[in-house]
Amino acid sequence: MIPILDLTRQYSALKADLESALLEVAESGQYVLGKYVERFEKEIAAYLGVKHAIGCANGSDALYIAMEALGIRAGDEVITTPFTFVATSEAVNRAGASPVFADIDPVTFNIDVSKIEAKITPRTKAILPVHLYGQPADMDALMTLAKKHNLSVVEDCAQSIGATFGKQMTGAIGTIGCFSFFPTKNLGAMGDGGLLTTNDDALAEKLKMIRVHGSKQRYLHEIFGINSRLDAMQAAVLSVKLPHLDSWADGRRAVAKRYDELLKPLVDAGLIETPVVGKNRTAVFHQYTIRIKGATGKWRDEVQAKLKDAGVMAMIYYPIPQYNQPTHAHLGCKASDYPQTERTCAEVLSLPMFPELTAAEQQQVADALSGILVKQPVKA
Numbered sequence: 001m002i003p004i005l006d007l008t009r010q011y012s013a014l015k016a017d018l019e020s021a022l023l024e025v026a027e028s029g030q031y032v033l034g035k036y037v038e039r040f041e042k043e044i045a046a047y048l049g050v051k052h053a054i055g056c057a058n059g060s061d062a063l064y065i066a067m068e069a070l071g072i073r074a075g076d077e078v079i080t081t082p083f084t085f086v087a088t089s090e091a092v093n094r095a096g097a098s099p100v101f102a103d104i105d106p107v108t109f110n111i112d113v114s115k116i117e118a119k120i121t122p123r124t125k126a127i128l129p130v131h132l133y134g135q136p137a138d139m140d141a142l143m144t145l146a147k148k149h150n151l152s153v154v155e156d157c158a159q160s161i162g163a164t165f166g167k168q169m170t171g172a173i174g175t176i177g178c179f180s181f182f183p184t185k186n187l188g189a190m191g192d193g194g195l196l197t198t199n200d201d202a203l204a205e206k207l208k209m210i211r212v213h214g215s216k217q218r219y220l221h222e223i224f225g226i227n228s229r230l231d232a233m234q235a236a237v238l239s240v241k242l243p244h245l246d247s248w249a250d251g252r253r254a255v256a257k258r259y260d261e262l263l264k265p266l267v268d269a270g271l272i273e274t275p276v277v278g279k280n281r282t283a284v285f286h287q288y289t290i291r292i293k294g295a296t297g298k299w300r301d302e303v304q305a306k307l308k309d310a311g312v313m314a315m316i317y318y319p320i321p322q323y324n325q326p327t328h329a330h331l332g333c334k335a336s337d338y339p340q341t342e343r344t345c346a347e348v349l350s351l352p353m354f355p356e357l358t359a360a361e362q363q364q365v366a367d368a369l370s371g372i373l374v375k376q377p378v379k380a
Contacts (some may be wrong), residue, residue, distance in 0.1 A: 002352050002361050004313045005184055009356040010248075014240060018190075021236040028232070033212075036232040040239045041195075047242060048161075050172045050197040052204035055230030056211045059158045059180025062194040063091030063128075065228060066154045066176040069206045072097045072125050078154075079119050080128035081111040082322040082333075082341050088130055088156050089322045098331065100124070101323050103338045108278045109289070109348075110137035112340070116145060126152040131160030131170045133317075133350075134186065134252075134286035135277060139165040139173045146174075154178060159286035161187050162249045166280055171197045176207070181238060186252070186286055187245050189234040251355025252285040258359060259288055259351065262366035271373045287317060291347040292373070300349055303372055310368035315350045 011018065025036055037055050045053035056062050072078060074096035080088055082101040089099040102115040109132045116127060127146055129137040139155075146153045153174030157163075160170040161179055171177025181193030196207045206223070209216050214225030256275065266272045273291040277283045292300045297319060307314045321341045323333035335342050351365055 001308075002312050002357075002364060004315050004350070004352050005354050006356065007183060007188070009354070014244070017240045018237060021240050022233060025232045025236045031232050032229050034232055036239070037230050037235040040230075040235040040242075043239060043242055044195060045197070047245070048169045048172050048177070048197055050177070051199045051201070052197065052207075054196045054198075054204065054207045054211065055235060056194040056196060057228040057230065058192040059178060059182065059194040060087040060091065061211075061226065061228040062178035062180070062196050063087060063154070063156060064094045065196060065207055065210045065226070066178055067091055067095035067097065067126075068210050068225075069176065069203055070126060070152050070154070075123060076125045077121060077123040078126045078128050079116055079124060080322075081130050081132070082338055083109060083318060083344055084130045084132060084156070084322065085158070085318065086322065086325065086327075087158070088128060089325075089328065092128070093327065097125070098123075099128075099322070099328070101321075101333060101338065101341075104340050104344060105138075105278075106340045106344065107276050108135055108137070109133060109344060110135065111142075113138050113141040113145060116142070117149075120149055120151075124149070124151060126154055126175075128154045128156060129174075130156040130158075131163060133275070133289050134160050134163055134284040135275075136160060136163050136165040136170050136281045136283070138278065139168075139170075140280070143173065152176070158182075158185065160284060161185070162245050163284045164282045172199070175200070176203065181234065186248060186284055187238065187241055190237050191231075191234055193230055193234040193238065194228075195230075248355045249284045252353065253283070255353060255355065255357050255362065256283075256285045256288050258362050259366070262362060263290070263369070266370060266373060269374070272369075285353060287315075287350040288353040289317065289348050289350045291344070292349055293347065295347050297346040300347060303369075304349060306372045307365075307368055310371070312365050312368045313352060316348060317350050318348075319345055321345050 076097040092099040105112045155174040157171040158180035177197035179195040181189040210225040214223040
């Protein structure tokens with residue numbers, strides 16, 4: 001079976017360095033925050049080109065801490081994409097505010113900036129773009145709009161570490177950047193981990209305080225916070241992996257290019273669409289996501305099942321738009337207001353993607369997909 005991701009191959013290549021780093025932390029007796037976390041924060045800040053990088057427990061907390069630091073509260077609104085993992089909109093809800101959804105760009109799958117301005121009200125406090133599948137949203141247009149309306153921008157970079165828009169990396173463009181180091185991410189820990197980035201000194205101090213119960217002096221709590229500290233073991237693992245991140249991104253782009261070539265006959269036949277990287281940006285291909293053209297969700301699900309029968313794992317990110325989640329039923333969103341999201345949720349399918357994926361494995365994926373789509377009509 002060709003997996004969607006195989007972390008054992010990465011571990012095998014770094015085994016000695018990872019085990020040495022973990023043993024060093026174990027022997028130090030310092031397991032939460034401390035020197036290993038501080039070292040990683042400096043390394044990742046330099047890599048991303050930001051003044052401040054603040055480690056936290058996970059990517060979901062990073063988003064929530066960002067909301068808290070910006071003072072987003074009950075009655076406020078944050079504009080975001082409906083085509084994302086629940087953690088994005090969940091962070092807005094955790095802060096007591098309401099997510100407001102704008103439809104997506106059908107090419108990049110990211111929020112369509114042209115749809116945002118009509119959603120802005122006096123209650124709007126921030127825009128929360130997601131750099132989905134490792135491709136940056138249109139940050140030039142988004143930052144121009146945010147400046148016009150005096151709005152903060154929180155970048156959800158969970159899938160995009162190392163991706164660039166113009167000359168800047170994602171997480172270095174908006175007011176705050178939020179990252180996840182869940183093991184499946186392009187830079188993954190051996191457990192949970194997250195990061196916040198900013199170029200604002202005062203905001204950085206607030207972010208640091210919120211992650212440790214709103215305190216910068218022990219037993220003195222100036223603001224409300226939470227317990228969301230990055231542990232030293234995960235920081236040590238991330239320090240070992242960070243120098244390899246760019247080469248892994250190059251590997252992912254090579255895998256994507258090979259898929260493009262192998263799947264071109266299916267594209268030419270009008271059966272699928274393959275990823276397109278937008279102008280003025282580089283993608284890091286956290287996922288390689290195709291569209292099964294003209295499909296309904298049921299047929300796309302059948303294609304996924306048939307691929308599994310052929311020895312290929314594929315995943316659907318994401319089958320249910322956020323406005324259709326039970327947690328957001330009270331918002332009263334109408335599916336007809338989000339035609340691109342509706343179409344995309346029914347058509348997308350992510351193929352195996354990781355730097356160590358071999359050409360032979362990709363050929364097997366392409367042959368299996370071709371066998372399914374060419375021999376059977378699309379069930380619209």
